[in-house]
Amino acid sequence: MDLDLVAVPSCSSCPIRHRAVCARCDNDELERLNDIKFYKSYTAGQTIAMRGDALDSVASVVSGTATLERVIEDGRTQMVGLLLPSDFIGRPGRETLQYNVTAVSDVTLCCFQRKPFEILLMEIPAVQQRLLEMALDELDAARDWMLLLGRKTAREKIASLLMLIAKRTMHPDGKVMGDITRIELPISRETMANFLGLTIETVSRQFTGLRKDGVIDLDGNRVVRIPDLEGLLFESGDDGDGGTLF
């Protein structure tokens, strides 16, 4: 991780204040985190870190979208995580990074040196508590994703991804807004393919298929309108009850 250190706004006005690893902190605790934090920014497409790199810092995503991926020698790539604002990068207690981290849009991170952060983790239960909660959420999401990768059809995979993005973007905290819903895809077709265990061509064809069947509406290739959210849920093969999915 290297690049522009940017001006650091105060935690109190931070957009991810109530969702990130610091969510449960009181003002004094926040102050301690504030003392050791620093911001870094990356531009779209930039590599943030690579598998095997020394894990000197951990960070929260403040804005933008990043991905975690594993790559096989012959080039096959599987995304193993989608990092949206408030998500946490890095693992306390681990020396090297397990995954490639890539900025898919412009990204700003709120970083902490790993060692000092590990000390805070011991001293501020609110942080450890929140980190545990976030880790368990990610574990559930990863397991839901295993079902998708192992057993869902291409169409179900695309519908599931759209539902996931819809949930994350539409209700920052609560319920669905409008009826004819508009979501903006934060990732390219290629990233989707690597996320879903598909090829870029299949992703494209499934979008076309869903559009022809009236399940979705495309507006350019980064904006999707969903006239019938229930219909999309049906296509996703999920029962809708449990699903955390990021």
Next chain:
Amino acid sequence: MDLDLVAVPSCSSCPIRHRAVCARCDNDELERLNDIKFYKSYTAGQTIAMRGDALDSVASVVSGTATLERVIEDGRTQMVGLLLPSDFIGRPGRETLQYNVTAVSDVTLCCFQRKPFEILLMEIPAVQQRLLEMALDELDAARDWMLLLGRKTAREKIASLLMLIAKRTMHPDGKVMGDITRIELPISRETMANFLGLTIETVSRQFTGLRKDGVIDLDGNRVVRIPDLEGLLFESGDDGDGGTLF
């Protein structure tokens, strides 16, 4: 979860004492856990709990093997976790279970009522700390499995599974033993298929293929001999460096 309550041995002689959620506890803390624990046993094949069930208890696996799985309405099944001794079942703070839990061998669990456990979690940092560590380990394992499910061929999947089982069974803690290695498969072809995102027929065919190519040797259908571990590793598509994989 229901069944035989069994006699409860003391924590000090517990086989998973130093690996489970209680690993970091001192004697006083262990005493508090001991006060609220109770054992349950299940026989091979038995359902331990179902997705949607009220999550009244959490538990550690003391002995035996269990699986976590997600099932789609039409019957498609994906295993999302393999639970071996010391692994933790259930999630503090969650009201209902997300996965079916099944005993694949005879299983004994060390259970805690969820609510009292949540209180202990707040009061004993050592438990929360260990639980976080375990959750992060499982998250890494789940992500490695995502690469397998999304991008590996059937042959690579089988080879990866055999490597995984080999690692877990051959060196309980350390290094590989013999040269011509014998491993016993703890799970049926069907369970393997559900683990790997394949059908039972494909699993069978890949076993035959690997045998014909001299990569493995079958002795009955639950015992595999591996003349050349390096060869199997090569077939698995892994680079061998990082891989946690359960």
Next chain:
DNA sequence: ACCTTTCCTTGATGCAGATCAAAGGGCCTG
């Protein structure tokens, strides 16, 4: 405005793994 680059879509073809079908083994019980 034109060229280049990058991303996306569409079409033609191929193949890995699914599906459908049937035939061995073990192992139990009567």
Next chain:
DNA sequence: CAGGCCCTTTGATCTGCATCAAGGAAAGGT
């Protein structure tokens, strides 16, 4: 030891997605 039951293997066929190949469309540079 005959008859079931379950698990596994093997064969034949099908199909969903990958692969190979070629255009289109948006974005950035000159």
